[in-house]
Amino acid sequence: MKNISTENYLSEIYKLEQSKIKVKTNIIAKKLDISNAAVTDMLKKLSSNGLILYERYKNIQLTKKGKDYAAVIVRRHRIWEIFLNQIVGLPWDKVHDEAHRLEHSSSDELIDRIEEMLNYPEFDPHGDPIPAKDGSIPKLKESTNLSKVKIGEWGKVIRVNDYDNEFLNYLSRIGLKLGKKITVKDKLNFDNSLLIKIGDKQINISGKLASNIFIDLN
Amino acid sequence: MKNISTENYLSEIYKLEQSKIKVKTNIIAKKLDISNAAVTDMLKKLSSNGLILYERYKNIQLTKKGKDYAAVIVRRHRIWEIFLNQIVGLPWDKVHDEAHRLEHSSSDELIDRIEEMLNYPEFDPHGDPIPAKDGSIPKLKESTNLSKVKIGEWGKVIRVNDYDNEFLNYLSRIGLKLGKKITVKDKLNFDNSLLIKIGDKQINISGKLASNIFIDLN
DNA sequence: ATTAAAATTTAAGTATCCTTAAATTTATAT
DNA sequence: ATATAAATTTAAGGATACTTAAATTTTAAT
Ligand SMILES: [Mn+2]
Ligand SMILES: [Mn+2]
Ligand SMILES: [Mn+2]
Ligand SMILES: [Mn+2]
Numbered sequence: 242m243k244n245i246s247t248e249n250y251l252s253e254i255y256k257l258e259q260s261k262i263k264v265k266t267n268i269i270a271k272k273l274d275i276s277n278a279a280v281t282d283m284l285k286k287l288s289s290n291g292l293i294l295y296e297r298y299k300n301i302q303l304t305k306k307g308k309d310y311a312a313v314i315v316r317r318h319r320i321w322e323i324f325l326n327q328i329v330g331l332p333w334d335k336v337h338d339e340a341h342r343l344e345h346s347s348s349d350e351l352i353d354r355i356e357e358m359l360n361y362p363e364f365d366p367h368g369d370p371i372p373a374k375d376g377s378i379p380k381l382k383e384s385t386n387l388s389k390v391k392i393g394e395w396g397k398v399i400r401v402n403d404y405d406n407e408f409l410n411y412l413s414r415i416g417l418k419l420g421k422k423i424t425v426k427d428k429l430n431f432d433n434s435l436l437i438k439i440g441d442k443q444i445n446i447s448g449k450l451a452s453n454i455f456i457d458l459n
Numbered sequence: 460m461k462n463i464s465t466e467n468y469l470s471e472i473y474k475l476e477q478s479k480i481k482v483k484t485n486i487i488a489k490k491l492d493i494s495n496a497a498v499t500d501m502l503k504k505l506s507s508n509g510l511i512l513y514e515r516y517k518n519i520q521l522t523k524k525g526k527d528y529a530a531v532i533v534r535r536h537r538i539w540e541i542f543l544n545q546i547v548g549l550p551w552d553k554v555h556d557e558a559h560r561l562e563h564s565s566s567d568e569l570i571d572r573i574e575e576m577l578n579y580p581e582f583d584p585h586g587d588p589i590p591a592k593d594g595s596i597p598k599l600k601e602s603t604n605l606s607k608v609k610i611g612e613w614g615k616v617i618r619v620n621d622y623d624n625e626f627l628n629y630l631s632r633i634g635l636k637l638g639k640k641i642t643v644k645d646k647l648n649f650d651n652s653l654l655i656k657i658g659d660k661q662i663n664i665s666g667k668l669a670s671n672i673f674i675d676l677n
Numbered sequence: 678a679t680t681a682a683a684a685t686t687t688a689a690g691t692a693t694c695c696t697t698a699a700a701t702t703t704a705t706a707t
Numbered sequence: 708a709t710a711t712a713a714a715t716t717t718a719a720g721g722a723t724a725c726t727t728a729a730a731t732t733t734t735a736a737t
Contacts, residue, residue, distance in 0.1 A: 246724065266685055279725055281686055286723090298685060298732060328546070329572055339569055346560035354547055464694065484715055497695055499716055504693090516702060516715060 245345045248314045249273060250283055251292060252344075254303055255311030259378075264301040312372040317352050318344040319365035319372075324355050326366040333366045333418075334409035367409075368400025368419055368455065385458050387423065388435070388451035395424035395438075396458040408453060415444055423456060463563045466532045467491060468501055469510060470562075472521055473529035477596075482519040530590040535570050536562040537583035537590075542573050544584040551584045551636075552627035585627075586618025586637055586673070603676050605641070606653070606669035613642035613656075614676040626671060633662055641674060 253272045257264045270280045288295035292307035303311060321340035325331045331339065353374070356362070363379035364370055370379045384399045398421045401412065412418070416439050426443060427436035433448030471490045475482045488498045506513035510525035521529060539558035543549045549557065571592070574580070581597035582588055588597045602617045616639045619630060630636070634657050644661060645654035651666030 244723080267683090275724090276726065277685060278687080278727080282724075325569075329569070329576065331569070331572065335568070339566060342564035343561065346564040348557060350553070351543075351547070351549070351557055354549065358547065462693080485713090493694090494696065495715060496697080496717080500694075 243310075246283070247287065247290075247292075248310075248345050250280075250287060251303070251307055251311040252314040252318065254293065254301060255308065255315055258303060258308075266301075269301075309376050312376040312378075313349075314344055316372040316374075317347060319369060320352055320356050320359070320362070321347070322365045322367070323359055323362045323371070327359065332410070332413060333403075334406040334413065336366055337403050337406070364400075365403075366419070367403040368398075369403070382457050384455040386452055387425075387437075387454040387456050388433070388448050390423075390425045390435075390456055390458065392425055392428055394458060395422060396456040397422055398454060399457040400455040402453040405453075408450065411450075412454075415446075416440055416442065417454070423454075461528075464501070465505065465508075465510075466528075466563050468498075468505060469521070469525055469529040470532040470536065472511065472519060473526065473533055476521060476526075484519075487519075527594050530594040530596075531567075532562055534590040534592075535565060537587060538570055538574050538577070538580070539565070540583045540585070541577055541580045541589070545577065550628070550631060551621075552624040552631065554584055555621050555624070582618075583621075584637070585621040586616075587621070600675050602673040604670055605643075605655075605672040605674050606651070606666050608641075608643045608653075608674055608676065610643055610646055612676060613640060614674040615640055616672060617675040618673040620671040623671075626668065629668075630672075633664075634658055634660065635672070641672075 250269065250273070253269055254264050257268060257272075262268065266277050266280045266284065270277045273280070284293065284295050284301060287293045287307070291304055292310065294302040294304060318340045321343045322336040325336040325339055326333060362371060370381055372378050382399055385396070390396065398417060398419055400419075401409065403409065417423070421439055424438040425435055426438055428434075429436075434445055435448070435451050436443060436445050437451075438444075468487065468491065471487055472482050475486060475490075480486065484495050484498045484502070488495045491498070502511065502513050502519060505511045505525065509522055510528065512520045512522060536558045539561045540554040543554040543557055544551060580589060588599055590596050600617055603614070608614070616635060616637055618637075619627065621627065635641070639657055642656040643653055644656055646652075647654075652663055653666070653669050654661060654663050655669075656662075
């Protein structure tokens with residue numbers, strides 16, 4: 242276990258790399274809510290510790306060592322999320338913040354024990370994959386951003402972004418959860434909103450909301 | 460939630476006060492494994508934050524505010540210990556270190572939820588009382604240090620000190636756990652060791668070992 | 678190709694929590 | 708009562724991880 246700050250940088254960079262986003266000082270600063278200057282400082286440290294490849298003004302990349310370590314942190318985070326959701330009974334809009342702290346305070350033994358207890362889950366409560374002990378990642382089903390789904394098409398909710406608790410809570414309130422079938426009934430170019438059917442309810446959601454929901458089409 | 464360091468100082472001071480030990484720079488330094496100088500530094504900060512009463516060279520005392528806060532931390536620690544032991548299945552020699560980290564990383568909501576799940580336990584896996592939300596402490600049964608129990612007397616194990624994992628692990632291995640009946644068969648003045656009966660086994664334990672075990676006599 | 682905007686880094690400084698070494702105060706032994 | 712030992716505090720300094728402001732480099736626009 243290194244320090245919390247290092248762990249947070251690494252898992253943020255890891256998640257960016259996973260989603261094919263070029264890793265830059267700027268994005269890290271926004272994600273971690275700190276100044277660009279602080280990020281530059283830390284990048285030098287991470288680099289000199291062999292955790293990232295870094296050249297001034299260039300993109301950032303995890304080394305093998307950095308990626309392995311980051312996977313451990315993301316693994317801890319997502320296993321905690323499942324545990325908090327399934328065993329402790331916290332709703333999906335409460336698990337992220339809690340897991341974000343706990344991820345830095347738990348031994349590998351504890352995480353392994355919890356994982357076993359949960360029968361080796363592959364995905365967290367928001368549909369994100371849980372890295373295995375060896376760093377390998379369960380293959381994600383292909384998914385389509387709900388905002389890109391065409392009128393008349395339908396599919397099942399397979400993943401949602403977990404950054405915003407209010408968003409997640411709202412999804413719960415409209416009955417949207419992983420596995421739910423969603424049909425796009427109409428789309429309004431005027432405000433990019435969508436009319437969708439969930440269960441037997443029809444509901445209008447904004448384009449921004451839709452863009453944080455991912456669908457397994459057909 | 461304040462910072463981890465503050466929380467560790469407060470809970471250490473709290474535990475010393477609970478066991479009627481005069482709180483001094485020295486003891487805190489030993490318990491937290493840091494220099495006396497660092498403790499003096501921090502005592503000034505705690506004092507200026509209204510968490511302790513402190514005058515140079517004098518004994519230290521928690522204020523109401525400090526005691527309330529400390530009780531929250533000790534509560535978190537012990538609820539985690541029970542949870543890890545009962546729900547996760549960790550042995551009693553593994554729960555303390557884990558809980559010592561988790562105690563600084565969990566919201567009150569999570570702790571309350573876990574407490575409810577455990578049906579409001581009063582004592583942790585080592586027999587220490589769990590402070591309630593209002594800071595009140597379950598009354599301890601009177602107990603006698605095993606090293607003070609006389610030949611022929613018997614009673615049930617009601618509490619053990621939880622500082623040393625090797626000690627706790629050894630107790631497990633000789634079948635000693637909370638609630639077990641122990642009879643003192645013999646005492647050797649030569650080395651202060653005791654011959655005790657646990658279940659149907661007789662075993663010789665050192666005085667030092669005995670002095671970390673507490674018995675509910677009769 | 679120039680220029681303006683955006684991103685990034687450097688510089689200087691702060692807060693926290695440690696360290697060791699030296700000075701001071703308190704406690705203990707005779 | 709005095710000397711010695713033990714405990715405590717002060718002093719000076721280090722590592723980490725931030726901050727804002729200024730300087731530099733890259734990118735994007737015309
Ligand atoms: Mn999360
Ligand atoms: Mn984190
Ligand atoms: Mn404990
Ligand atoms: Mn602690």
